[in-house]
């Protein structure tokens with residue numbers, strides 16, 4: 001389903017479970033270390049997805065080890081993103097510079113836990129959630145806002161190598177399945193290539209919310 005909201009320049013693969021053939025490469029085993037079974041499964045399956053997506057671009061299987069602040073280290077000339085939540089894992093990759101950056105996030109389609117919305121949203125975003133809920137009450141807009149903001153961070157970080165807090169970007173969710181994110185004046189001035197906005201798409205299907213950003217160079 002993720003292909004439905006990604007441009008054709010981006011290759012993606014997803015899984016709704018953990019296939020037994022999914023395996024870690026030795027470098028990934030070492031990077032993962034001792035973790036619980038749920039973490040081992042999501043880490044393994046999402047890398048299986050990533051290798052399938054890289055394969056669709058014609059690349060051989062390579063280890064995908066987390067880098068600085070957890071951002072995936074892709075092969076040279078590749079940009080991409082990974083996500084996992086209960087019952088879903090996905091990876092999306094594109095060739096740079098044809099694709100500048102990718103950020104994807106999946107969440108269960110359920111309301112945010114009590115108290116989280118205030119921490120991850122700005123007042124103007126909370127006002128628009130009420131209007132959106134009136135327009136389409138079937139969507140958990142609070143969780144979607146969170147989901148799109150995590151996709152923004154995953155698209156932002158590999159380009160800037162900088163943290164971006166939930167109050168440092170504002171997202172305009174649209175009922176047509178698109179969203180626009182604007183990065184608010186950063187505390188430190190960034191280099192001229194620092195993105196100031198992202199366009200993305202979202203969908204609600206199969207009990208999941210998905211948000212995808214794939215920035216093409218003209219944006």
Ligand SMILES: CC(C)(COP(=O)(O)OP(=O)(O)OC[C@H]1O[C@@H](n2cnc3c(N)ncnc32)[C@H](O)[C@@H]1OP(=O)(O)O)[C@@H](O)C(=O)NCCC(=O)NCCS
Pocket residue numbers: 042043046066068069070071072081082083084085104105106149150151152153154155157158164165166167168169170
């Ligand atoms: C990093 C973060 C976005 C991950 O999101 P999540 O919903 O918790 O988890 P997901 O399963 O969707 O994504 C996890 C994957 O994100 C990727 N990821 C982790 N850190 C990353 C980073 N700094 N940059 C890009 N991708 C990153 C990794 O591939 C990770 O999977 P892995 O550990 O198996 O390799 C989240 O934990 C976080 O720190 N958020 C705070 C920052 C933020 O979202 N700001 C909002 C700005 S508007």
